């Protein structure tokens with residue numbers, strides 16, 4: 001690749017080379033080193049060099065949009081095999097990024113959430129009914145993933161995968177995750193000895209899963225083509241042309257955007273919900289405050305669901321979510337590169353082909369910014385405390401022009417679900433459970449179960 005950053009006058013840091021990165025879970029490997037390697041360090045996975053940033057100070061500099069922009073490290077480039085120039089995997093200068101961003105931005109504003117609210121409520125209600133029917137402890141990550149997948153497919157494409165009618169994951173969802181997971185693994189392997197061969201093998205093994213996923217999506221698009229229903233994202237993509245240029249997205253690009261939304265939007269939100277529930281179940285005082293807030297706003301009927309206006313009022317529950325995303329940002333990293341030759345942190349020369357991976361799990365625990373960073377404390381997100389912190393010290397949704405388009409969507413859904421859930425159930429976690437995290441496309445708790453019992457009166 002020719003990347004040789006960081007180089008700075010004097011000593012080069014090759015500390016990372018001495019450490020083994022497990023290519024199957026590179027993020028967890030790097031997080032495991034903690035802050036020991038300093039604010040910036042270099043590591044190697046097979047023959048690919050990576051520069052990781054762990055400090056809030058360097059992150060703030062990299063978030064300066066006048067000097068830096070989104071970069072695509074190999075794991076993201078590998079996803080282009082499936083998601084191409086979809087919003088998440090597009091290069092900054094690809095015309096379809098600008099076009100899709102402009103056509104879709106209005107569908108992701110806070111007011112746009114009003115139109116998704118009834119569907120979000122309905123989906124959460126189905127999840128609760130499903131739990132009430134099944135009884136027994138709940139596999140939190142699995143069921144939250146069903147929920148967020150259904151919400152997204154219903155609001156974005158008016159499609160119901162029927163996730164709550166069976167305990168299994170829908171075959172489409174399984175195939176989609178497998179295809180993308182393989183693709184990411186292939187990205188990690190490409191520079192390994194024999195990596196290209198292994199890559200071709202993985203592609204072949206994966207071809208049928210991918211063909212199935214593409215087929216389902218193409219059918220979905222074909223069914224809707226020619227109708228003029230703009231009530232969901234698919235309708236907007238099919239129906240809306242750019243006001244000045246008249247340009248539209250092609251059916252292939254629309255398929256890539258759908259895949260992108262399904263992937264970017266469901267496991268991320270599901271992980272955020274699961275980590276929040278994990279930390280609440282471990283911190284009885286926080287749980288009690290969150291519950292009290294839900295009861296105050298939703299009233300005495302434990303089955304009450306929030307209105308659109310009420311969602312913005314759950315300030316403590318929102319802080320509980322923000323704090324879970326601090327400790328476990330479900331999108332664990334994003335990459336930045338310079339627009340022109342520059343020097344990072346006053347000493348690391350960077351050229352436009354260089355990039356650095358911002359390790360959010362380390363940045364969000366940088367002791368220069370956060371006291372007792374391992375402690376779960378939602379009040380860190382009280383407005384007065386937020387104001388005291390340096391800019392860009394908390395970035396779970398990325399930054400700048402390429403920041404998460406789905407942020408409002410995720411926050412609205414997650415707060416709504418948490419409030420309704422805390423109002424409706426008493427939750428008990430297995431006291432012997434130790435948090436263990438799965439590195440999939442995103443980070444999710446593994447094997448975390450909760451026993452949920454219906455509440456009958458709110459005290």
Ligand code: HEM
Nearest residue numbers: 087088264265268269272331334397398402404405406410
């Ligand atoms: C981009 C995080 C939910 C769609 C991003 C980025 C981050 C992120 C960090 C920037 C990546 C980069 O710079 O390379 C999250 C988290 C979520 C979440 C933590 C939930 C808690 C969603 C949802 C959707 C979505 C619900 C869709 C409905 C996207 C898209 C992009 C993106 C399309 C690419 C935007 C662009 O480059 O124009 N997300 N996301 N995300 N996210 Fe999210």
